[in-house]
Amino acid sequence: MLSPPASVTEETIRRTIAASWSSPVRHLSHLPWGFGAHHWRATLEDGRDLFVTLDALAPRHTRASLEAAYAGAAALAAAGLAAVCAPLPARSGRYTVELAGGALSATPWLAGRSPTEAEAQAAPHVERVVAAVRDLHRAAPPPGLPEWAPRVPGDFADGLRARTAGAWDAGPQAEEARAAIAARLGRIAEWTERYHGLAASARARRGTWVPTHGEPHHANQVVTDQGLRLVDWESLALAPPERDFADLLAAGAGDRLRARPAMAELFALDWCLSEIAEYADWFAAPHTGTEDDLMALEGLHEELAGPRPQLSR
Structure with a gap:
């Protein structure tokens, strides 16, 4: 923050x-x-x-x-x-x-630094991240590891429709956020239905799940003299491996990852819908227009544009 x-x-x-x-x-x-x-x-x-x-x-x-x-x-x-x-x-x-x-x-x-988004797209760096993610996915799951589960309910759009039916007045960004969400409720309902269908398919293959970081993007990477380190393990969970592939697929590493398109789509939706849910909570609650609030509003508009394509062209 x-x-x-x-x-x-x-x-x-x-x-x-x-x-x-x-x-x-x-x-x-x-x-x-x-x-x-x-x-x-x-x-x-x-x-x-x-x-x-x-x-x-x-x-x-x-x-x-x-x-x-x-x-x-x-x-x-x-x-x-x-x-x-x-x-x-x-x-x-x-x-x-x-x-x-x-x-x-x-x-x-750690004595090192996180790569910029541009640096994280460079082929040598992508290969280091692919290797680290593969090692993680091959590891034996530690006892008690959390398991991934859908992060919004099947009636998510209905809940948002009820919440956005009246004006929000909890802070300076509240009404803009409410109107933006209300304008996308139809698409959010479509995304949520697709999301839960894909989640059911993932659960049917629960035996293939692996330890996943959840957010191994450039801001959670540190390049040190001893090699690449992944930080911020709060999202560690047993899940389909595609949970860790978003940025790697965008960087063109799909041929090395053998990602299943449906599972890549699942986790694009997982990110998008859970972010919308958190931003809805944020702007329905009291806020004062801080830098964090302005960044959150920008993030909300970005997620309302829809899940980002996960498989590189």
Whole structure:
């Protein structure tokens, strides 16, 4: 997120890090990165640098499911998957710490950088990501790994129709968001019906599901001197492999991935519909027109244009 959270003070973050990861914090800086979670760089008195994340829970997670995802990532790293940059256990032995209605976690700070979108499309980099994703998909699933499930219900469009029937006045972007959603309800209903049909087909092949990262796009990649690392494992789940293919297919790697078009379509719809659901919640709730709100409104309009094609031409 671009702005620090209003729900918790910096001092509370400092105290929680010190208590949970066994060292006072020498320096803490909020990082205006990503969307949906808050991030900080923490330099500890014991010399470690940590990448600290405060994840929201609903609608994507419960405390148990987020803990299971991070514990699964740690298990994959311990099993030898070099590309997995997993969270560090807290003093409790768990990988998440309850805080401000969400969950705090910490991973080692990586000396490297994330590629730009353009750099992530270059053939040598794409091959590194393909190799990392293949290794992940071949790994034995850790016990207790969350399983993918549809993220919006079959009556999603009906629910939106009821919610958007009257004006929204919760903030400066509310009415624009409501009108944009209302104008696309017919298409959203079509997308949702197709989505649940494809999800049923995926569940019928549950025995072929593999560990998937969920969002291995360029912003969740870090190139280091030791190689490519994948970060942000909150979406780790057992699922069809196509869940991880979106950006790779767009970069022209389809011939190496053997993606099934129907499953690629499923996860294009999965992303689009779940984003629309989260943006509807965002703008129906109080907001003030921050940079995050403006970015969210842009994202809503983008998703309402429809799922992006997943198979390169």
